[in-house]
Amino acid sequence: MDAPPERLVAAIDMGSNSFKLLLARSLPSGRLLPVIRLKEPLPLLRGAPFSEETQIHAISALKTLTLALKPHPVQSLRLVATAAFRDSPNRSELVAAITAELGLRVHVISGEEEARLTYLGVLQFLPVYERLVLLVDIGGGSTELLIGKQGKVLFATSLELGHLSLTESFVKKGDLIGLRSFVREVIGESDFAEKSRELGGFEMVIGSSGTVRWIGRAIARDLIKGEFRTEWGFSRDELGSLVEKLGIGEEEKVRALGFSRRRAGVIFAGAVLLLEIFDALGIKEMEISEYGLVEGVIVEMIAKENVDYDWSANARWRSVVSLAARFDGGNRMKSAFQCVGVAKDIFYGLKKCYDLVGISGAPISFDEKEFECLEAALLLCNIGKAIGKKGYHKHSYCIIKNCGHLPGYSSEEIKLIALLARYHRKKFPRKEHDSVKELHAEMRHKFRVLCVIIRIAVVLQKCQFVAFKELEVFHSPEGFNVVLSGVNDGLSVSSDLPLITLIQSELNPELDHFEEVFHQKLLVSFPQKVLGGEQNTVNT
Known part of the structure; x- marks a missing residue:
């Protein structure tokens, strides 16, 4: 039997801040290897109708992303849309245009479904399947909170709090008091803290999304000055210190802390929102996941086709x-x-x-x-x-x-x-x-x-004196045979010994060990004239 079959699966996350594409190679066991990651910036305000210009840009962004998939034999592709689509009064117009022009079906998912899929993505990055986890995912148009264990959602909610909408409503007006008050009110009305207590709390807290990752990078850069940090995460005090350093409306100061120009305009709202969540839920520290919604979409497609999927x-x-x-x-x-x-x-x-x-x-x-x-x-x-x-x-x-x-x-x-x-x-x-x-x-x-x-x-x-393109293993009555094809001896050899002699000196002891363990001989063949003949074989 050959190596386990690999599949190419793709997903596009149509978020409130950007459209993200992930093409991944997967093995049935659960291994997920990213092949292509692309992002098309496209801010979409929650609750606002999609203008004609926005619709043109959205379709253009999807054309760019799907064009990158053309050279690859993709078996499955799924598009999911989040907060901006959920609340747009004319979302059906844009969804229909995408289907008509690109032949793509858009799945507009609920906030709870977004949280669940993000949790599945996090399970691919951190070994927390057996732990009771609180997940915090801050987006441009909403924030998802979830408590889960063993891949199952115990409770989830979506808050109408996003770094884009909060920036427009409060940060651009310099209203820090109003920002904090509004965030606290929305969190309080959600009853998430009470639900968390009913479930017995949580063992650990994980943050997903670009906002959390950028905050983590800024804290690491500022506090440890590039030194290795065993756990990628941060404490409540470190987050509080960062919020003080950012300052409301001070974009150049924010840029000096390492944020990109695009992220600098919205990071203050995201950081204040996260700090209020820390205080409301009694969070002391948070770990960070590089994976989130788009990985969760892919892994769910894979897991549905494999009942023995290893999370x-x-x-x-x-x-x-x-x-x-x-x-x-x-x-x-x-x-x-x-x-x-x-x-x-x-x-x-x-x-x-x-x-x-x-x-x-x-x-x-x-x-x-x-x-x-x-x-x-x-x-x-x-x-x-x-x-x-x-x-x-x-x-x-x-x-x-x-x-x-x-x-x-x-x-x-x-x-x-x-x-x-x-x-x-x-x-x-x-x-x-x-x-x-x-x-x-x-x-x-x-x-x-x-x-x-x-x-x-x-x-x-x-062995730097030999390079090959392909390796195959065969069996015969004499034992096993490893055949190297496409051998190249163009690399320099600092020795007067023939090439085949150098290879034998390296391999022969290991071939002896192979026979000792497998009770069969192993031959290694180099079918190339460059090694001094029509076919050379290293054997014991």
Whole structure:
């Protein structure tokens, strides 16, 4: 069986401040990989009719966004419209024009539905599926509040409070007292605080939307001056200090704090609104999600077609990438992703052989869960270099095992990932090694199989004297055969040894380990004249 099928799914969020497009590649397990993100600014005031000019701009923005999808085989596309469309007296006119000109159906969703979909998007960014979460999503025309757990909405409401409408009604008039009073009145009338108490409160608070993310960036820039911050979020006191620094109507002062010109005009209203929500609901600190409504729309489309959808898979993957990015430079990350590609071809190539050729006794299940651990180890195996290059694989092991920044993985999976990073180079692990004995018997066997695959992938990727376009795995009575096609030897080699000899010196020890674990030989073939003949094979 080949690697799990991937789908291309797209969504457009027609918000009050801009239209946003996301095209994502998804795996059935729940992994979501953004392919294209585009945004077309288009402020739409809540409750106002859409003028002819606004309708022209809206259709033009959608044409631009959908044009970006043309080169891609998109299986599903969904458009959702929020507060400005909900309250516009002539929304049906614009919706009909979009359908007539572009052939697209627009789904105008309620505030509660917007909150629910945003919550589903947040679950793809943070591993909070099992936690009782309060979600705050501030938009241009409305603010959504939600309490949820395990993907289910326990209570949600939409407040007629948005940074665009509040800016027009109060900030541009310099009326700070009126702004605060109005926000408090609307929050109080919603009874959300009372509903929250009835549900037993909440374990954590997450903020979504551009307003919250811009506030988070400004606080981080001002308070920690670019240093790494373990948790991306902020406290009530930090938010209060920012509001004081922003000042009402002082746009140049706001720009000096790092806000874009477009965001600077509306951020004060958004920050005051968020501060009032903090005080009304007794919030002490908030974490930030990069994902929101548009991701939620996509993930719901995917989940409806997959009853076994894993809501935590994408959040686990993001925790790995975040940890790798914290310790690794851009070049090492790029190299790690290339190595993941090689390992994926080997992993699923072996699986295909066992599934189709009928070889008895597959050493592990070769499912996506196993590959996920292998992938995590490859992305993290170099992070120890942040401590020192000598013995960096041992440093990587300690960081992964003890960092506490891989939520969503079990303790046994974290041990496995750490050990794979530890033994991706140098000595091959023995079964009796103390660190390996920490795993239970089944996981120890899985570790040795994955370790063999990682080590071969690392050698093939790091050998700078050979590059290839495609890797395929075949099986014959003699054993397995890895065939590299499109081999290029144009890179310089600082050695007088023949190219094939250099490759053998790197690969032969790993091929011995493969035979030890799989009980079958592995051959690596380079069918190119550039390597000194019609076909060269590295074998044990």
